[in-house]
Amino acid sequence: MIQKILLTKTGQEFFVKNLDQDYHTKFGFIKKSDLKKSNTIIKTNKKTEMYILEPSFTDKFKKIKRGPQIITPKDIGTIITETGINKNSVVLDAGGGSGSLSCFLANIAKKVYCYEIRKDFIKIIKENQKLFELKNLTIKNKDITKGITEKNLDLITLDLPEPWHVIKHAEKSLKPGAFLITYLPTITQVTQFVEQIKSSKKLFYLKTLENIQRNWIINNKIVRPDFQMLGHTGFIIITRKVLK
Ligand code: SAH
Numbered sequence: 001m002i003q004k005i006l007l008t009k010t011g012q013e014f015f016v017k018n019l020d021q022d023y024h025t026k027f028g029f030i031k032k033s034d035l036k037k038s039n040t041i042i043k044t045n046k047k048t049e050m051y052i053l054e055p056s057f058t059d060k061f062k063k064i065k066r067g068p069q070i071i072t073p074k075d076i077g078t079i080i081t082e083t084g085i086n087k088n089s090v091v092l093d094a095g096g097g098s099g100s101l102s103c104f105l106a107n108i109a110k111k112v113y114c115y116e117i118r119k120d121f122i123k124i125i126k127e128n129q130k131l132f133e134l135k136n137l138t139i140k141n142k143d144i145t146k147g148i149t150e151k152n153l154d155l156i157t158l159d160l161p162e163p164w165h166v167i168k169h170a171e172k173s174l175k176p177g178a179f180l181i182t183y184l185p186t187i188t189q190v191t192q193f194v195e196q197i198k199s200s201k202k203l204f205y206l207k208t209l210e211n212i213q214r215n216w217i218i219n220n221k222i223v224r225p226d227f228q229m230l231g232h233t234g235f236i237i238i239t240r241k242v243l244k
Pocket of ligand 1: 068069070071094095096097098099100101102115116117118121142143144145159160161
């Protein structure tokens with residue numbers, strides 16, 4: 001479990017797991033008595049200054065265990081803002097994968113159910129659930145194409161190769177007015193999915209989008225976009241249940 005974050009004045013981060021022993025970095029070591037402090041500046045034995053902070057959800061996110069490719073924070077942001085989920089929402093996420101999306105959703109929603117077909121990935125999701133100390137996340141070893149047990153859901157998120165097999169189950173399990181969000185890496189999957197949604201009587205196709213996020217370097221006279229960026233993650237398809 002991450003207990004403290006150390007941040008150097010040049011922006012390097014260290015994640016401290018054990019407060020009962022000195023913490024060694026390439027800038028020297030921090031005495032264990034200093035690791036008990038928070039929100040102040042501490043020094044290594046080589047006099048390098050570091051801020052010491054309590055870990056936030058996003059700090060822990062940098063340390064999640066990864067199995068299958070995760071949904072990135074920029075795309076999770078869109079899922080949250082487009083659907084408006086909040087502390088009263090009940091959500092189902094499938095497939096769980098590494099649990100990145102499930103954990104982020106559980107940090108906001110009242111309850112999250114996560115379906116994952118593979119037992120080895122369930123282990124990874126459980127480890128990540130522990131990292132974030134999430135009590136409102138229930139992980140099930142289930143194939144979502146066989147059906148959804150939960151009813152009256154405020155949101156279903158799908159990140160799996162053939163989401164069109166889930167449409168008939170989502171129609172039954174979503175609340176009227178609730179959202180189905182599908183995340184797909186290739187546009188051929190998107191067209192196949194959207195075609196099938198358009199023949200649903202209960203789910204209404206709203207839009208497809210992708211997020212392109214570009215970081216900038218702001219450093220004295222060097223003010224420019226970063227040379228490196230994530231070129232493509234996935235397409236987000238937004239649909240809504242419009243009839244009971
Ligand atoms: N959104 C996840 C990554 C999902 S990767 C994250 O952010 O971490 C896709 C996952 O879907 C894989 O783990 C795969 O095993 C699972 N999966 C594929 N088909 C499934 C199905 N029919 N039911 C449940 N899970 C499924």
